[in-house]
Amino acid sequence: MNARTRPSATGLSARALLTPEPFVRMFARRVQQEGALDLTQGDYKNADFAPHPEVVRAAQRITRNTVHSYGPAVGRLDVRNEVAEFFNRDGLIDYPGSEVRFLPDEVLFTPGTRAGLAIVLEVLGADGSGVVVTRPSWEYDWFIERAGKKVVELPTTAPEFLPDPAALERLLAGGQVSCVILNNPHNPTGRVYPRELVEELVRVAVRHRCYVLYDSVYQRLDYVGWFVNPAFANPEWRDYVISLSGLSKMDMFGASTGARACWLVISDQIRANGVRARDVLANLSAWLVATPSTLAQDWALAALQSPLAALRRPSPYMRERRDFILQAADELAYLGIERTDFGGTFYAPLAFPGLVGEKFDRVRHGVHETAVVRNSVDAFEFLHSGGVGGIPFAAFAGGPDAPDGCGAVEICGNGIDDDCNGTADDVSDDFTKADIERVSKL
Numbered sequence: 001m002n003a004r005t006r007p008s009a010t011g012l013s014a015r016a017l018l019t020p021e022p023f024v025r026m027f028a029r030r031v032q033q034e035g036a037l038d039l040t041q042g043d044y045k046n047a048d049f050a051p052h053p054e055v056v057r058a059a060q061r062i063t064r065n066t067v068h069s070y071g072p073a074v075g076r077l078d079v080r081n082e083v084a085e086f087f088n089r090d091g092l093i094d095y096p097g098s099e100v101r102f103l104p105d106e107v108l109f110t111p112g113t114r115a116g117l118a119i120v121l122e123v124l125g126a127d128g129s130g131v132v133v134t135r136p137s138w139e140y141d142w143f144i145e146r147a148g149k150k151v152v153e154l155p156t157t158a159p160e161f162l163p164d165p166a167a168l169e170r171l172l173a174g175g176q177v178s179c180v181i182l183n184n185p186h187n188p189t190g191r192v193y194p195r196e197l198v199e200e201l202v203r204v205a206v207r208h209r210c211y212v213l214y215d216s217v218y219q220r221l222d223y224v225g226w227f228v229n230p231a232f233a234n235p236e237w238r239d240y241v242i243s244l245s246g247l248s249k250m251d252m253f254g255a256s257t258g259a260r261a262c263w264l265v266i267s268d269q270i271r272a273n274g275v276r277a278r279d280v281l282a283n284l285s286a287w288l289v290a291t292p293s294t295l296a297q298d299w300a301l302a303a304l305q306s307p308l309a310a311l312r313r314p315s316p317y318m319r320e321r322r323d324f325i326l327q328a329a330d331e332l333a334y335l336g337i338e339r340t341d342f343g344g345t346f347y348a349p350l351a352f353p354g355l356v357g358e359k360f361d362r363v364r365h366g367v368h369e370t371a372v373v374r375n376s377v378d379a380f381e382f383l384h385s386g387g388v389g390g391i392p393f394a395a396f397a398g399g400p401d402a403p404d405g406c407g408a409v410e411i412c413g414n415g416i417d418d419d420c421n422g423t424a425d426d427v428s429d430d431f432t433k434a435d436i437e438r439v440s441k442l
């Protein structure tokens with residue numbers, strides 16, 4: 001072994017180097033770099049979607065008086081108090097007769113839902129246990145595997161994308177599963193799960209003593225008013241449902257993906273051998289973040305104290321945008337465009353089965369070639385060649401992207417997801433580039 005081939009103690013970690021760029025980010029980057037109409041990201045990028053000026057002013061006022069030094073690893077008590085109030089108020093709207101309440105000490109302030117997810121997956125469930133994820137799904141796999149656990153897939157089918165409680169029951173019957181991630185409203189399918197379904201899924205999970213990680217970060221982007229938090233449905237479920245949410249997608253008041261002002265709500269009763277899960281989480285938070293940003297906490301306080309925090313609907317702008325996309329999709333249905341109900345989130349899931357089999361030009365490895373749309377990445381490139389940038393469904397784990405499938409692409413509209421039920425038979429002969437250009441002007 002010479003000096004050039006000998007492993008080196010310096011350099012970069014192979015494990016880190018093997019971490020893929022999140023696919024959604026990779027496609028979004030391509031769209032941005034190549035200057036297409038950017039429909040890739042759910043975000044509040046323009047003034048219509050800025051946080052409310054009253055919230056901004058309140059945050060400025062609060063932050064002037066804050067002591068910006070290290071504080072509790074779980075977040076300040078005044079902030080956790082406000083989160084608990086917000087959380088309980090919402091829960092009682094979902095379940096007016098509920099006896100369930102959460103205390104400020106059951107709240108952990110986190111720098112983003114991502115951070116909450118990372119630490120809770122690290123703590124709950126035995127090492128190597130399974131974590132159920134409905135498919136298609138957002139980027140949970142990386143978090144699960146990094147926490148030393150295994151992804152267990154629960155497939156759903158278009159256009160409903162509703163998880164089947166009987167299928168969940170079969171998965172859990174085998175044992176070895178510690179957690180079920182439920183994301184509601186759901187990215188990337190745009191579905192808000194009906195109350196009965198949420199309850200049935202939680203019932204199955206609790207029967208098998210599995211925790212439900214309830215990723216409800218889109219809870220205020222619910223256009224159909226179906227969102228509920230099942231932790232309030234039943235006192236027993238209070239000790240199984242761990243909620244992850246925050247201001248990231250709290251349209252109407254917080255609207256701040258960049259503020260990293262989020263929370264995790266976990267029952268104090270979740271313990272093993274006398275050790276509280278919450279204390280272990282607090283310890284991890286102390287190692288990783290020391291204390292959540294005082295600025296983020298001030299921001300959360302201002303937002304949650306605003307009267308707007310009580311409004312459970314999305315802003316009129318957000319709804320207008322969602323309605324616009326639905327209308328546009330319906331008008332273009334004759335081109336072979338299909339949609340789901342798009343009940344929640346930023347993302348309008350569209351399917352483009354009419355594109356399957358279409359020829360288009362693309363550049364691959366610097367070479368121009370003629371390609372045919374066969375899958376979602378092709379459909380992404382086809383649309384991209386017409387100046388429209390979405391996210392192919394392939395970027396989402398378990399997206400409907402079978403080889404004979406229909407060119408699924410998610411366009412965030414912010415999103416449009418397209419899933420595909422169609423086959424080559426569905427190809428519309430008159431789906432031309434001019435049509436795509438028209439779409440791009442919408």
Ligand SMILES: Cc1ncc(COP(=O)(O)O)c(C=O)c1O
Nearest residue numbers: 112113114138183187215217248
């Ligand atoms: C389903 C889902 N969960 C969590 C997150 C992460 O949210 P945050 O920005 O609060 O970390 C996202 C962001 O896109 C998401 O789509």
